[in-house]
Amino acid sequence: MHCAEGPTTLAGTQIVRLGGHFVEPLVGLHVAALAGDVLPALGPAFLRRYYAAVLRTDSQAVLGAVRAGDLLGFCQLAMAPMSISAVLASAPLSVLSILRLGLLHPKMLRRGLAMATRPEPVRAMPEIAFIAVGVRFQRGGIGRALASAATAMAAERGVAEICTKTSNEAARALYERQFGARVVATRSAAGRTYWHLAWRTGAPEGAHHVAA
Ligand SMILES: CC(C)(COP(=O)(O)OP(=O)(O)OC[C@H]1O[C@@H](n2cnc3c(N)ncnc32)[C@H](O)[C@@H]1OP(=O)(O)O)[C@@H](O)C(=O)NCCC(=O)NCCS
Numbered sequence: 391m392h393c394a395e396g397p398t399t400l401a402g403t404q405i406v407r408l409g410g411h412f413v414e415p416l417v418g419l420h421v422a423a424l425a426g427d428v429l430p431a432l433g434p435a436f437l438r439r440y441y442a443a444v445l446r447t448d449s450q451a452v453l454g455a456v457r458a459g460d461l462l463g464f465c466q467l468a469m470a471p472m473s474i475s476a477v478l479a480s481a482p483l484s485v486l487s488i489l490r491l492g493l494l495h496p497k498m499l500r501r502g503l504a505m506a507t508r509p510e511p512v513r514a515m516p517e518i519a520f521i522a523v524g525v526r527f528q529r530g531g532i533g534r535a536l537a538s539a540a541t542a543m544a545a546e547r548g549v550a551e552i553c554t555k556t557s558n559e560a561a562r563a564l565y566e567r568q569f570g571a572r573v574v575a576t577r578s579a580a581g582r583t584y585w586h587l588a589w590r591t592g593a594p595e596g597a598h599h600v601a602a
Pocket residue numbers: 423424519520521522523524527528529530531532533534535555556557558559560561563564565567
């Protein structure tokens with residue numbers, strides 16, 4: 391499965407919860423839309439293990455924008471943290487992924503280690519862990535539809551407030567304009583600044599809140 395040619399509109403596109411057979415399209419889209427991210431730099435075999443684990447974990451929901459069977463964009467809603475180190479530890483050859491990252495992208499390894507080892511500036515869950523839309527389909531409303539569906543899913547589960555962290559200005563603008571998200575923290579890791587954003591889902595006051 392691959393990203394299809396097509397107009398950047400929502401016509402005919404459905405937002406659905408993805409199952410295990412979407413691992414390969416998810417890997418392809420993640421690599422294409424988040425090329426400068428740490429996870430793609432660990433290699434496609436690692437990303438395959440990561441999404442296979444995410445799709446079978448109850449606390450994770452991956453929503454996809456699907457048209458005619460093709461995945462145009464996706465959004466991972468993490469109701470609880472997804473441990474990347476556990477995914478790495480589950481495969482004996484993971485050490486090769488880390489060596490590859492250190493050799494080919496040393497700055498990214500430093501960034502990944504900084505993100506993984508430093509305490510989070512906010513204790514917040516659920517979180518939009520990743521959102522990505524295929525380059526040819528961006529600016530057509532798909533990112534907004536995915537983020538809205540993830541926010542609605544959190545609200546249905548009784549969560550009053552959710553969060554994300556991003557270094558992407560387009561994503562920050564999306565959350566700020568669509569949901570009135572506020573920056574609750576910023577932090578830098580190996581030359582990149584990440585904004586931690588939080589917004590209300592519309593659900594009544596509940597147990598889950600973002601603490602700044
Ligand atoms: C962020 C991203 C998911 C947005 O998806 P999209 O389908 O293009 O977004 P939409 O068309 O739904 O736009 C929604 C809003 O986002 C903001 N936005 C989207 N692209 C933007 C851009 N290039 N510049 C500034 N704002 C932008 C705007 O506020 C826009 O609303 P508007 O069209 O009314 O101005 C997409 O740009 C992407 O995949 N980027 C690469 C992956 C990434 O960095 N993800 C975030 C970290 S996990």
